[in-house]
Amino acid sequence: MSERQTPVVLVHGLRASRTMWRAQVEALEASGRTALAIDLPGHGRRLGERFTMAGAVEAVRDGVATVGGRAAVVGLSLGGYTAIAHAARFPQQVAGLVAAGCCTRPHRVVLRAWGAAAAGFARLPDRGAAVNQLLVDRTMPPEAAADVGAGGFALDVVEDTLREMSAADPLADLARVTAPVWLVNGRWDHFRGEEARFLAACRDGRLVVVPQATHLVSLVQPVRFTRVLLEALDAVDAAEDARAVSQDPGGGPADT
Secondary structure: OOOOOOOEEEEOOOOOOHHHHHHHHHHHHHOOOOEEEEOOOOOHHHOOOOOOHHHHHHHHHHHHHHOOOOEEEEEEOHHHHHHHHHHHHOHHHEEEEEEEOOOOOOOHHHHHHHHHHHHHHHOOOOOOHHHHHHHHHHHOOHHHHHHHHHOOOOOOOHHHHHHHHOOOOHHHHHHHOOOOEEEEEEOOOOOOOOHHHHHHHOOOEEEEEEOOOOOOHHHHOHHHHHHHHHHHHHHHHHHHHHHHHHHOOOOOOOOO
């Protein structure tokens, strides 16, 4: 096993925040890794900012810089699409990419339907807070629901996000990613409809389907997801070792 411990940056999904990654951050830190969960614009500690994909990619870039300038980047749903976009634009920062719950292109028909639903929730007196909490409580284990809720919910960011996603091209971005890629989907994820196409777009990709998991795979099956993540990181560490040796002018083992 490699002595290298590649840092990890984790990117949350829509309306959530960095706190959704509590279980994974604890497991990664227990294994000796540096782990940083970030907030995207309009979410968590950045609530009130306008969401843009450029700003989201910049948040990931800054997160990777914080942990040393090169990391494995892990994202779920919106975080997965953001992580893919970041890896395509800043390949030197990405040692490995784990993109979960994001194997469907942002088709305009789907985005319009999401937009109509979001507009309806926004007209409610509480802007849809009660409905959002009900969905969280009914679709997640209690501990996961508490983790997601700990950072607050970004109820006003959906319109900006859908507008930005309408211009996203994750397949083209994946084709530009030079790092190894893990596409991770829950068995019952409604966002896995194009996973074969997404896998084919990767230069160096593999697909993992987690049993008994829905779209929010890291939350509903945290142990299984974390196991997949740790196995992926072992492979990333080995690849980073090989990369360091190839870049060593003397041809000897590089410092770890």
